[in-house]
Every structure is written in C-alpha cells, then in structure tokens.
Amino acid sequence: MKIQLALDRLSIQNAIALGEEVREYVDWIEVGTSLIKEYGMESVRALKNAFPEKKIVADMKTIDNSNYEFELCFKAGADVATVMGVAPSITIANCLEVAATYNKEVMIDLLQVNEQQFKEISTFTKAIFCQHLSKDLQESASEISLGNPLYKNEELTYAVAGGISADSFSTILVMKPEVVIIGSAITQSANPKSAAKFFYDMARKKGDEA
C-alpha cells in the first residue's frame, strides 16, 4: 500500500517545502488540480525536478482533449495522470494509449461515476481506479462516507481519496487500496512529518497483514 501526498491550494514553493519535510514518509507525490490550474505545467516540472525519485501524479482531471493534455503533463515529468471516469469512453481510451506510449500510468477518478458507467469503464483494467469523495462534498454537510464504495470489482487496482484522516484511515483499509491519497491531514497538520509518518507506518503495517 502506497501513500500519495496530495499537494493542493499551495504555492509551488510551499508545495516543494512540504514535500521535502515529509519526503521519507510518502511514496507518490500528487500535483493537485489547484496547482495545475494556478501555475500550469510549471508546477509539474518543478515537483518532478524537486522529487525525481518519487512517482509524480498530475491531477489533470482530464475530461476532453485527452491526447493534448496527457502529452502535456507526461512531457512535463508526470509519471501518472488522472482522467475523469465520467468522461466519454474515447477520452479514457486515448489517455491509456498516450500513457502506454510514454510508459506512464493512468488513474481514473470515479467522482460522480454511476454503476452503469463503472461497468463500462472497468474494462480499462490497466488503470488505477480512484474512489474519490470530492472536496466540495466533504465541506458540505454531507452524510456520504468513504470506505464504503458503491461498486467493487476485485480485479481492479484502487486508490482512495478525499478527506482521509488519522481517524478514518482504518475504515479505508477494508477497501485494500493500492494507493491511499492524503492531503490536508498531512499538509494542514501542525506537524506534517509526524502526520505523514503515522500514515506511512499504518500503510506498511496493514500492507504486511493483508
């Protein structure tokens, strides 16, 4: 089980500083959509340059213009890029094709994907499927809980994202995700390093038990 640090709502400089602080306790580093839309591909280049040994995930949230967007971020240094599961199938297929050409990976964001759509896109077995509780739903008075995915296909590889905290981490583990994506529970912590170490150690421990 890998820990993916999601860097959002930060300057590139602060994102790098945070990444350096928790470097030994995270596996993958995500350039959040907010960084990409604020600073463009410079954010991906800067993070890859600062962390050449990490997998850099560009949270592109592509929903159209797939070839162009995926080439853009892979050329900038991304190792993994995200596409929306609600995108047209051709868009997701294109993303996987570009990724294969660059020897990179695709993460499909399951935000708002319904059961029928999930069935259709679960044919893209080479992708990582990200169960995702959106920031906006977290911040609203929502009753939705993570760790209880609507759809499960044991043959697929999963990531989980969205407001995961020290408290909710154990409920996430029942999903046996390959990747657990943690943002503010590390970046907004008074002590990011010890927060990252907590998740990292938990992931290693539970990974051994599984």
Place this chain on the structure above:
Amino acid sequence: MKIQLALDRLSIQNAIALGEEVREYVDWIEVGTSLIKEYGMESVRALKNAFPEKKIVADMKTIDNSNYEFELCFKAGADVATVMGVAPSITIANCLEVAATYNKEVMIDLLQVNEQQFKEISTFTKAIFCQHLSKDLQESASEISLGNPLYKNEELTYAVAGGISADSFSTILVMKPEVVIIGSAITQSANPKSAAKFFYDMARKKGDEA
C-alpha cells in the same frame, strides 16, 4: 447572438496575436482549458490584459474545489467561468455563489450530462448552459451531431460548442443559442479574420431575424 472565440492548444503569445487579428469580429474570448492547464492563471491575466473590452471566459471545467478555482480565475480577470454539469450539485451551487459575489457569470458545460442530471441542474437558471460536443468525440468516428440537443428548456440561456464550422453554423441556429463558441474554424483557418467575420455577420443577421 454572440460569438465566443475559443483559444486552445496555443502559446499565450499566439493566442493574443490571434485575438488581435479577429478582435472586431468576436464578442467573447475564451481562455481554453488547454491554455489554463499549460500556463495556469497567467493565461487568463494575459488575455484579460490584452482584451480589456471583451468578456473573458475561463474554461476551468471545474468539477471540484469550486470556491478555490472560481476565486482563482475571477481574481485573474475572468468574467465568465465554466463548471461541469456532471459535477456534484453543491459544486455548481458554489460556483454560482462565488460568481454572484464577484458579479461574474457561470457557464455550465453539459458534456456527458444525462436527462436526469439536466433536470436537476436546470434549476440553476442564472447560468448559461453550454451544449458541448467534446473534442475527443469530434476526432473519433462519431455519428453524433450538434444542433440537435437532447434536452431543451426554453427558459434557460444556451451556448453551443464543439467543432462548429461554416457548414454546420446554420444548423446551430435552430437552437437559438445566446453564445456560439468557435475554435478551430477561426484559429486554424488560413484567414482567421475573414472566418471570424463570416460567423460574426451570420450571428448578427440571424440574431436580427429571430
């Protein structure tokens, strides 16, 4: 009827040069998603700075993190910003709230929106609803045709986008859109100025007839 020039897959410099060439024949100027993801908010700032008299549309394609993303682009100078219709309702509601605060507008991109979702989001009557054929669907061997929207609610304001050409322009008009979004039919034309003039004149003429 307004002509919105969509600037995509261009450097900021080339986008400005193109905008200057067709300035008198376009009403709104869209900073395409590809520019935003490649150059960040600098693209919005640069276009607003170059075209202060035009409405600048930031094609953010927001699907989460609504408050942050919409504040980002309005602060950068956007007059209109886009949110995906497939986003959670709370996301769209937030976008409209931020837009109201900044006295700006919201365009809801109907890409992949189904009938049930359309019914739900058509309560957001202050938004502009964009019937959108995606680039990826245009480029695939798709039979889908624009100008024949699945859902229509006469009380809403519409934009139309996606591969609109001189040939297909008249079929678009039956939808009586408020905004017609033209990209490559102008930007990839051998003579962008005369292409823009064609659409501009057609929009004026048909607008008068309606």
